[in-house]
Amino acid sequence: MLVYDGFTEQEGVRTDALFVVARSCGQAPQTLRIVVPYRNAGSEGGVAVYPPGFVDWQGEGEPDLRAAGAASFRGVKSQGEAAAVWADHFVDPA
Numbered sequence: 001m002l003v004y005d006g007f008t009e010q011e012g013v014r015t016d017a018l019f020v021v022a023r024s025c026g027q028a029p030q031t032l033r034i035v036v037p038y039r040n041a042g043s044e045g046g047v048a049v050y051p052p053g054f055v056d057w058q059g060e061g062e063p064d065l066r067a068a069g070a071a072s073f074r075g076v077k078s079q080g081e082a083a084a085v086w087a088d089h090f091v092d093p094a
Helices: 066-075 081-089
Strands: 002-010 014-025 030-039 053-058
Touching: 002 030, 030 066, 066 081
Parallel strands: none
Antiparallel strands: 002 014, 014 030, 030 053
């Protein structure tokens, strides 16, 4: 798994984002790319973390996005301080 910081576009606006590349190297290699948009602390309104989005899938068949989403949130919850920031600043625009 690789996580890096960058930018994405949401509704025509450039937004900070974390990009996650998850790769399984078994008999049938699979790669799933996830983007987690956020508003940085220096922005008007302060920090906000938005729901992750699945950007790209490479592998056989269709990805199990429900399982991937559940695994992503388990990963967030296992990160102690980062989990608290996520929980305190999570914004679901839906």
